[in-house]
Amino acid sequence: MTVTKTNESSQMSAGSRLSMEQLNAIDILVQGRTDHETAETVGVARETVTRWRNDNPHFTAELNRQHRLIWGDSHDRLRALASKAVDTLETSLDEGDSRVAVEVLKAIGTVRTGAAPVWARGRRAGAMGRSEVVGGDGVQEAATVHRPTHGLHAGGD
Secondary structure, eight states: OOOOOOOHHHHHHHGGGOOHHHHHHHHTTTTTOOHHHHHHHHHHHHHHEEEEEEEEHHHHHHHHHHHHHHHHHHHHHHHHHHHHHHHHHHHHHTTOOHHHHHHHHHHHHHHEESSSOGTTOOOOGGGGGEEEOOOOOOEEEEEEEEEOOSOSSSHHH
């Protein structure tokens, strides 16, 4: 891995508050490397990198700034894809794909196959019902559908 000796985008905001080793460590960390990998590449102890991350506000601020610069575009692209994903889900549902229907309901917290969602914990058994969905291949999937019997509140029933 190559480490740039002069990363101008890092140095412009960090100024003289960070050493060359710290700036190089930031360049490596934003690539998703571990503290251990970063320390080996930069030539310091792993504990030093961890201390920079946890105890040095200038290091942390620059690391966060670099992270936003690098990953911001990816997050924007993912947000833009959300519309296409919803369109694809809608098409699958329109075509009668019950597996997709179950996954959508799981994602929005209406159907569960494991632990109850936070809003349903501690509810009476009558607040939930059992439903079965037959997939496109004829296999039955059992899922619990939550039907709140009353509004959310902090106290008991």
